[in-house]
Amino acid sequence: MSDLAKRCIAELTGTALLVYFGAGAAAITLMIARGTDTGTPFNSGIGALGGLGDWFAIGMAFAIVIAAVIYSMGRVSGAHINPAVTIALWATKRFPPGETGAYIVAQLIGGALGSLLFAASAGMDAVTVGGLGATAPFPGIGYGQAILAEAIGTFVLMMVIMGVAVDKKAPQGFAGLVIGLTVGGVITTIGNLTGSSLNTARTFGPYLIDSLLGGPDLWVYFPIYVIGPIVGAVVAAFFYGYIGGEAVTVE
Amino acid sequence: MKCYVCAKEGRSPDAVAVGIICGMGLCTEHAMREELDMWEGGYPFPARRVKAKIPRILCPECYHALKGK
Numbered sequence: 001m002s003d004l005a006k007r008c009i010a011e012l013t014g015t016a017l018l019v020y021f022g023a024g025a026a027a028i029t030l031m032i033a034r035g036t037d038t039g040t041p042f043n044s045g046i047g048a049l050g051g052l053g054d055w056f057a058i059g060m061a062f063a064i065v066i067a068a069v070i071y072s073m074g075r076v077s078g079a080h081i082n083p084a085v086t087i088a089l090w091a092t093k094r095f096p097p098g099e100t101g102a103y104i105v106a107q108l109i110g111g112a113l114g115s116l117l118f119a120a121s122a123g124m125d126a127v128t129v130g131g132l133g134a135t136a137p138f139p140g141i142g143y144g145q146a147i148l149a150e151a152i153g154t155f156v157l158m159m160v161i162m163g164v165a166v167d168k169k170a171p172q173g174f175a176g177l178v179i180g181l182t183v184g185g186v187i188t189t190i191g192n193l194t195g196s197s198l199n200t201a202r203t204f205g206p207y208l209i210d211s212l213l214g215g216p217d218l219w220v221y222f223p224i225y226v227i228g229p230i231v232g233a234v235v236a237a238f239f240y241g242y243i244g245g246e247a248v249t250v251e
Numbered sequence: 252m253k254c255y256v257c258a259k260e261g262r263s264p265d266a267v268a269v270g271i272i273c274g275m276g277l278c279t280e281h282a283m284r285e286e287l288d289m290w291e292g293g294y295p296f297p298a299r300r301v302k303a304k305i306p307r308i309l310c311p312e313c314y315h316a317l318k319g320k
Binding site for chain 2: 075076077079080085095165175
């Protein structure tokens, strides 16, 4: 098996774990809150039990699985587990063009596999009630607002990746922990705006498996999670390259 | 400094190296050279083994422990 194939398997596995545990935590929260009086149309179920604490818990599920994947597979494939990160590294000439497409395909398949495995583990309530943790704008949040929120969230994520991992002067060994906690913090704030995907593959997986298993059809919102994360990540990568100057070495 | 291995055998040649793991003084006869792989990259890039090696001096005991012999 070629080296690229092995790295794609690592990306697929990492993204599957991200979706299983991260998006799975959102689905579980909706299943637990089923039937609860949410009190406000801005509350779709996540937040009914512990307010912003619900989002913090989901954010921590993402944080821990992201740290686990980065520390376990970071040296194998780079553990991007996010098409926006791969595209941003490619756009700034830090990642080979010939491998970018393969990584993205692996991440999308991994996202779908993670959702499928979660549905198999949790049962059909995870699909019909939890929507497999699929992301969508919340009531009152427009299409443009959702793209902006996703772009800003992914901008923060990519800035941190550049600062703690890509920058050669960054202290070693902290990337997984810091990047995981960054995603957790971003989810806590913008989770109730867009679901806080920051990752096209993380949204693609639940959307696809929801469609196949009779869950909600949310494809009309998919462009939000393509445009927002990719724009945010690419802008952050160029922005950090500009302000970081020679501190950021091109691979 | 004298070679620790030779000293245990009652000889006293000068040490020319120090074992990187245990710090034992070693003569030319007992200093064992091992070339370790060197890697570059790591998150968010795949790690790659580079052509260059890192030379290391080991005592016979550490060398055999490293090799599992």
